[in-house]
Amino acid sequence: MTNASATLDIRRARGSVIDPSRPLRAGSIASALAPRCGPIVLIGGRLRPHRNRCQALEKMLCDASTAAMLRDDPRASPGLALRDVPVQGDTGMTFRRTLRLQVQSLTDSDIAKVATFLRVGRGRLRCDWEIVFGGELHVLMLGDGEPDTLVGMLDDPLAMLRIVDAGTERRDAGSVLLVRPLQYDAFIEALSAVEQRVHASHGAATTSAPADVVPASREADAVPAVAEAAKPGASFRLRRWPPAAALQGHRYYLRLASCLSARHVGIDELVRLSNVSRPRCEEFLATLLAQAVLDVRPTPATAPTAAPPARSARSASSDATPQAAAPARSRPLPDTSLFGKIRRKLGLTLLR
């Protein structure tokens, strides 16, 4: 792979190179915007020194690819994207969180633009963004005229974006207004603001309690440790309640931590109790291991239990584990346990 330490190489899959040390010209990337050219790869993972240049390139790519896409087929993807590829030994890559952008009542054209913006703007954003149409969300994006709540949603999203037609006189407290036609910079800046809030909350905790917060690299290092610790029979219990920053990674972390606070729980049991997907559980356990707040017991705490009945109202979450659904039924059984009844009565199922 090309050594990226001296210069930043922006090249197409076919190999043509844009020299970042020279001014960017529209003509120099025009060939890269051909409909079937494939992704544009940014080699080296060294975006930061060339931030302005990359943002300019993103904008040009986005404008051109969006225009091409809308001209041909609003649903089509032109396959253009900036991808950050690390070279061997490059330590510039950082841990990226995935945030979920739920779109509601947007036109196909708007959705296609959003998808393109996210793809092209990936290098400018600190997190990976996923477009979803239901379930768990971090940011809610609404078409004009839609109510700002969703049925069954009690949790506030981190932010609410609303697309309005130009000239619309609308003032929404708590919403970020984006004007049609959707602009790349405005959209990416809105998401960047959300990311800053996420990172700021994490960073604040880092400042106030440095000993409690684990850098992303340490967290990543803990994943193999979890794999080792999660061998059959291993069980986990909290030594103490985790630092608040460790619980902010995902809305279900509170649920997982609660299960782990009562007794030693194996990972399969944790998946079943919480109805959270196994990868998510492993990720959380890795976080807790890195924080040194987890007691790991290598021998089985309890004998394996029989497959549980599926639980109601949990299937709405994309993290709902497939194992929790009764395999022979198309619809989950209602949770008839005492706890299921209590949660239903209190409306706690809506919080899940």
Next chain:
Amino acid sequence: MNHHKIVFTGAPGAGKTTAIAALSDKPPVLTEVRNTDAALGKSHTTVGLDFGQVDMGDGQSIRLFGTPGQLRFEFMWRIIATDALGLVILVDNAKPDPLADLAIYLDAYNELLPTMNCAVGIGRTLEYPRPSVDDYAEMLGARGLAFPVLPVDVRRREDVLMLVDTVLFQAEARTV
């Protein structure tokens, strides 16, 4: 057993009565009298217990109990909490020494806590950010306790529900 019990405890003014009112199907039964202790800084205080109920519709119900906050009624705290499904300890972070307030309740329930499903709700953390939620967790950890510690506004039903949810997950984990 058709009736289950969740107990809200904590210092005077921590929000026990408000939390119960946020969940109860009917207006809670209160035993509040005019407060004569100026140090409490409120006009009325609970001297017996607060009681609310969530009817689950099949002959089962969740009974919500609030303990009297004042230390002189300490003898009632454990009586009320015996055989409870869960215990919620509320702390007012605006108090001069809220960590000490929590310590009083941890000591009082010391014998019950190892097997109790319990959560700690810290109120008014926005106006009074210190001690932090992590400070409380550290304090609990020093006692070998790993209960959920959450910032709450007991006037918000969702916040109270979040506390109850953590208690239910503990209870569910213990009953497997």
